[in-house]
Amino acid sequence: MTAKVEALGYVGLEVSDLAAWRDFAAGQLGLQWAPRDDGTVDIRLDSHAIRIRIHEGPRDDLAYAGWEVRDAGALEELHDRLAAKGIAVERASADAADRRVLDLIRFPDPEGNVHEAYYGPLQRTDRPFVSPTGARFKTGAQGLGHIVLACRDKAVMLGFFQDVLGFRISDHIRTEVIPGRPLEISFLRCNGRHHSLALAPVPIPKKIVHLMVETTSIDEVGRAMHRCMAAGTHLSFTLGRHSNDNMLSFYPLSPSGFDIEYGWGGLEVEDESWHVLTHESNSAWGHIFQRPPRPSKPASN
Ligand SMILES: [Fe+2]
Structure with missing residues (x-):
């Protein structure tokens, strides 16, 4: 192709x-x-x-x-x-x-x-990227990061992304990301990033499960996590290291009710030599799911 x-x-x-x-x-x-x-x-x-x-x-x-x-x-x-x-x-x-x-x-x-x-994306080297916190992000040939989409029929979706758009499967994780809910997530790449897209058969009301951005420094992950905690932002998953792409990350809940994965250290895949793998755990350590806070009840008279 x-x-x-x-x-x-x-x-x-x-x-x-x-x-x-x-x-x-x-x-x-x-x-x-x-x-x-x-x-x-x-x-x-x-x-x-x-x-x-x-x-x-x-x-x-x-x-x-x-x-x-x-x-x-x-x-x-x-x-x-x-x-x-x-x-x-x-x-x-x-x-x-x-x-x-x-x-x-x-x-x-x-x-x-x-x-x-x-x-032909426009480059603004004349107006350099400036992070308000001094963060830098790993992009370049690996693109913006990755998205995880919720899906109903993963086999059909996998066929579309592989056969029509040219993605390749990196691996699958069969696990219970949330205790009591077994599922298999599939991870697809289109460049050296381990995955730019993952498909998760989860029954949620949103199209997107999360968007991942990757920093160039482990310290940026720590600093961002503590800024989120200081601001009272809910962390859907605590700090952890993913089993498949090695990403060290945490998941703050965005104001729109889906997560951002904020990570560092993601695996680069050699397309010519990579073999499809499977995992039975989402993470080597950490990434403990935390239920979102319930909306506070209106005060009764
Ligand atoms: Fe992710």
Whole structure:
């Protein structure tokens, strides 16, 4: 397969509380908050003009995932493959300037999540990335990080991402992330990052389970965790080290009710030599699930 996606380039999030997100993303996680004239916000992690696009709205969920391809030829080839498979792919060149890319296409996966593929992301080396906390993030050829999507029929979703978009399976984890709920999560890569996408058959009301960003320093993970704790942000999973990609991370609950995984030390995979593995534990240590606090009851008269 010559034309395939090569990185998670950006994600669009629809969030209901912009002010809370600003405090969370910039103040606690150290991401750069860059408001736009149209009321949306770009969150930057590196030289790319956009890595996370924040839209104000009621859904508090993933709006779209943007996948980077190499060039115009790869985008055209991917478009034609999607169309040949009967997938409702649309040319979305009119939105390219808004996404700060040269061209893009838009298409659904088998469960209706919106995806975009694009090439030519705008680089802002003239306005360098500045973290409000001094954090730096591992991106480059490995892209923004990874997303975990909730799914109903994992076999169908795995087929789509492998056969149509060119992902390869790194491994599967058969475990109980939450005690009493066994499940198998599958991890897929499109570059040297162990996974840019994972599929979790979990019955949750949101499309996204979590978005992972990776720092370049273990100290940044510790500092961010303590900023979250000081701010009273709930940690859905405590500090831990994942069994499969070695990521040392913790999971603060975002103001939209899905998690951010904030990590360091993720495994790089050699595509030519990697063999599919399985695990029976989500983590080598830590990552203890903590139930979210119950909403406080209204005071009775
Ligand atoms: Fe993750």
